[in-house]
Amino acid sequence: xxSFPIDWRPEAAAIExxxxxxxxxxxxxxxxxxxxxxxxRIDELCRVMSECYEEDERGFELARVGGGYRFQSHxxxxxxxxxxxxxDMPSKLSPAALETLAIVAYKQPISRGQxxxxxxxxxxxxxxxxxxxxxxxxxxxxxxxxQAILFGTSRFFLERLGLNSLxxxxxxxxxxPAVSTVELLEQVLRPGPEx
Numbered sequence: 001x002x003s004f005p006i007d008w009r010p011e012a013a014a015i016e017x018x019x020x021x022x023x024x025x026x027x028x029x030x031x032x033x034x035x036x037x038x039x040x041r042i043d044e045l046c047r048v049m050s051e052c053y054e055e056d057e058r059g060f061e062l063a064r065v066g067g068g069y070r071f072q073s074h075x076x077x078x079x080x081x082x083x084x085x086x087x088d089m090p091s092k093l094s095p096a097a098l099e100t101l102a103i104v105a106y107k108q109p110i111s112r113g114q115x116x117x118x119x120x121x122x123x124x125x126x127x128x129x130x131x132x133x134x135x136x137x138x139x140x141x142x143x144x145x146x147q148a149i150l151f152g153t154s155r156f157f158l159e160r161l162g163l164n165s166l167x168x169x170x171x172x173x174x175x176x177p178a179v180s181t182v183e184l185l186e187q188v189l190r191p192g193p194e195x
Contacts, residue, residue, distance in 0.1 A: 011035060012049050015042070015069075025068030025159060066159040093133075100126045101135055105157070106172050109139045109150035127151060135160070 014035055019026050028046075032039045046069050050062040061074050073081045093101065096119075103118050104110055115123040130136040131151075139152035153166070163169065 008045060008048070011037065011041075011045055015045060015049065019062070019069055019071055022070065024155075025064075025066040025070040027068040031069070063162060064164045065162050066155045067164065070159075072162070093130075094126075096121075097126050097129055101130055101153075101157075104130070104136050104151055105153050105166070105169060108152035108166075110152075111142055111148035111150055113148060115151075 015031060018031060018034060028039045028042045031037075031042045031046075035042065037045075046062055046064070053061055059074050059077050060071050062069060063072050065072075099119060100115060100123055103115055107114070107118070112123050112127055115127065127136065134154055134156040136151045136157070137154045138149050140150045142148040142150055158165065
C-alpha cells in the first residue's frame with residue numbers, strides 16, 4: 001500500500017487479516033468491535049485501503065457488499081478468473097430461473113402465485129431451485145387468505161452480484177422499453193384487417 005499513511009498500517013493490516021479469513025462479508029460493526037475503533041474510523045480505513053489497492057492496480061479489490069467488506073477479484077481480471085474456475089463452476093441458471101430471480105429481486109416480498117401471474121407459468125420448481133442455491137429465501141407470509149409464503153432475495157444474492165443492498169440494483173426502467181416503443185411494436189405486430 002504505497003500511499004497508505006504509515007501510522008494507519010497496523011489497523012489496516014488487522015482489517016486485512018480478518019477480512020481475508022472470513023467466508024462472508026464482514027460488517028463494519030464487527031470490525032469496530034474487534035479492533036476497538038469507531039465504525040466511522042473502520043469505514044474510513046476501508047475506503048482508503050480500497051483506493052490504495054486501486055491505485056496500486058492490484059488484482060483484487062476491497063468491496064462493500066452484502067452489508068460488509070470482502071476481498072474480491074478486480075473486475076478487470078474477470079476473464080482470467082472465469083477461466084480458472086470454469087471447471088468447478090456449478091451449472092448456470094436457466095433463462096426461466098434468471099427471469100424469476102429478477103422478478104423476486106424487484107418485486108419482493110412476493111408469493112409463488114404472484115410470480116406465476118407475472119411469468120404466466122407455474123414457478124414452484126424454479127423457486128425451489130433458487131432456494132436450494134441460496135439466492136431466495138422465505139421472508140414472511142401474506143396477510144391475505146391462505147397466508148401465502150413470501151419470498152425475497154438473500155444476502156448470498158447480494159454477495160454474488162457484488163451489491164451492498166437492493167438499492168444498488170439498476171433501475172427497472174433501464175430494462176423496460178418506453179411506452180412509445182411498445183405502442184409502435186403493437187402497431188407493427190397487430191394483424192391487419194382481413195381482405
